Amino acid sequence: MSKASGAGQSAGRRERIAAQRAAERRRAVRNRVLIVSGAVVVILVIVIVFVVAKLSSKTPTTSASNGPTGAALAKVIAETTSVPASTLAQVGAGSVSTPPAAVSGAPLTSGGKPEMLYIGAEYCPYCAFERWGMIVSLSRFGSFSGLRTIHSSSTDVYPNTPTWTFYKSTYTSKYVMFTPVEETTNVPDKNSPAGYVPLQTPTPAQQALLSKYNPGGSIPFVNFGNKYVITGASALPSVLAGKSWATIAAELSDASSPVAQAVNGTANFMTAAICKMTSNQPASVCTPSVTGLQAKMASASGS
Numbered sequence: 001m002s003k004a005s006g007a008g009q010s011a012g013r014r015e016r017i018a019a020q021r022a023a024e025r026r027r028a029v030r031n032r033v034l035i036v037s038g039a040v041v042v043i044l045v046i047v048i049v050f051v052v053a054k055l056s057s058k059t060p061t062t063s064a065s066n067g068p069t070g071a072a073l074a075k076v077i078a079e080t081t082s083v084p085a086s087t088l089a090q091v092g093a094g095s096v097s098t099p100p101a102a103v104s105g106a107p108l109t110s111g112g113k114p115e116m117l118y119i120g121a122e123y124c125p126y127c128a129f130e131r132w133g134m135i136v137s138l139s140r141f142g143s144f145s146g147l148r149t150i151h152s153s154s155t156d157v158y159p160n161t162p163t164w165t166f167y168k169s170t171y172t173s174k175y176v177m178f179t180p181v182e183e184t185t186n187v188p189d190k191n192s193p194a195g196y197v198p199l200q201t202p203t204p205a206q207q208a209l210l211s212k213y214n215p216g217g218s219i220p221f222v223n224f225g226n227k228y229v230i231t232g233a234s235a236l237p238s239v240l241a242g243k244s245w246a247t248i249a250a251e252l253s254d255a256s257s258p259v260a261q262a263v264n265g266t267a268n269f270m271t272a273a274i275c276k277m278t279s280n281q282p283a284s285v286c287t288p289s290v291t292g293l294q295a296k297m298a299s300a301s302g303s
Contacts, residue, residue, distance in 0.1 A: 077147055079249035080132070081135060082139065091264040094265020096269055098234050099293070099297050100222070100269055101228060101229055103229050104226070113177045114175075114274075115223075116224050116274065119221040120180075120183070120220040121186075123156060125156055126220055128158070128161035128237055128240070129235065129236070129266075130222070130266065133234060134267075136266075138173070141173045142176070148165050151163060152186060158240075161237045162245045166180035175278045181206060184198055185198075225277040240259065272292075272293040
């Protein structure tokens with residue numbers, strides 16, 4: 001074999017080796033691209049699944065309250081939950097137009113204690129008023145935690161009434177069990193039968209009580225151990241119109257103010273109803289001036 005022929009074969013062999021190596025590099029690059037692309041697809045799928053799950057979840061949305069925060073909120077809570085007993089006694093029945101109505105039924109209890117059941121909704125302006133009285137009254141028998149300020153619907157009557165929500169709050173008392181049910185938020189939802197985003201659903205037993213003592217199903221509905229019920233607001237929410245949470249809370253200690261006459265009057269009737277549930281305990285709360293209001297609670301239909 002000539003030197004030229006050997007050199008040619010060597011050159012050809014080097015070219016084939018170079019071509020093979022180039023092909024291997026291209027395959028390696030393609031493999032890396034495929035691996036990266038596959039990883040991106042997997043990540044996108046995970047993200048899409050997560051987003052869809054979040055959008056389709058039943059987690060309720062509550063609109064911002066524009067209420068007080070921080071130390072200001074703590075002050076409003078303190079003033080609302082510690083209205084002086086002397087002020088409450090001075091108010092008496094106040095300006096309440098619709099006191100609780102006496103009913104009869106098997107004792108309503110929970111956890112070995114008489115139960116106070118509330119069914120309402122965050123959008124409801126009448127519930128907005130009633131919650132103030134409930135908090136004032138119940139704070140005489142126990143304590144709340146986790147209370148949050150909200151306002152009633154901006155498109156219903158008495159729009160944007162300053163109030164509270166019992167959703168995710170807790171109440172502790174050795175005398176009474178308080179069970180709140182907020183059926184919807186105050187966020188409009190055209191796909192919901194109630195017109196607002198669903199929040200909590202009454203149990204069949206709770207719904208049965210609502211149907212028995214309030215066939216129309218209106219809210220707020222408050223059942224005091226099957227001894228008294230409230231089916232609607234005790235007074236008109238207009239008394240709170242145009243006022244801030246701080247103003248309302250401060251006026252609760254002024255017995256002559258329209259706010260105190262309406263809210264504290266409501267609280268006093270509720271306190272009288274709770275005292276009936278607890279056999280007038282504690283005595284420091286269930287005084288003659290409180291229990292005397294029980295005579296003003298007329299019988300209701302459906303008892």
